[in-house]
Amino acid sequence: MAAPIAVAIDAPDIETAARWASAVAPHVSTLKVGLELYLRYGPEVITTMRGASKVALFLDLKLHDIPATVAGAARAVARLKPSILTVHAAGGADMIKAAVEAAPDTKIAAVTVLTSLDDSALEQIGLRGSTSDAARRLAALAVGAGARALVCSAHEVASLRAEVGPDITMITPGVRPAGSDRGDQARVATPEEALAAGSDLLVIGRPITNAADPGAAAASIASAIRRAEATSA
């Protein structure tokens, strides 16, 4: 079975995206298309990803606007039938509810606190408390508004799970295999740590796509995950 990994296909052009997608798709459950590709190519990039494989499609647009605008945007992309669509939980309960109602066949995933932020970055923004307190508060708000998935770092998965229960899909970016560059990510964990904390889907981009052989990098992380799952079973 494909490993519970969403590869972030953050490519500069559609040819590179198609190459990465077909290399990694045999090893992972999900491909994630984000702002870089979607803003350049729109729905065409979704068709290209689907052509590359039969894996699930995660559309990461991180919508954050007034409820009516987010409803319109969610409706506009719902026809592409992504399995997952992201919104920022900080947009508030009415905004999240609007996205959920506008895209009934897509799982709305609420981004709690970006994994690029640490406690001091939150303080600069003017948010009180730690990243984990903020993530917990936003998670409760988002699930109360109908979100069925949450995006957080592996550091918060266990406490968010305790807050929202077993039925919510926990998605964790900021995943870095041991020894790989953390780049702009602040709250990181290895794939094994993220899984052990209870993550359902690991989002991994550059550690795979910047590798000399993205297919081999995806296969290697996927088998490390399988080994970790076998040991904990």
Ligand SMILES: O=C(O)c1cc(=O)[nH]c(=O)n1[C@@H]1O[C@H](COP(=O)(O)O)[C@@H](O)[C@H]1O
């Ligand atoms: O919503 C996301 O996917 C997301 C949320 C978050 O808090 N942090 C985060 O890194 N992401 C996305 O996850 C991917 C991480 O990529 P890498 O840092 O290259 O592994 C990027 O596509 C980000 O846009």
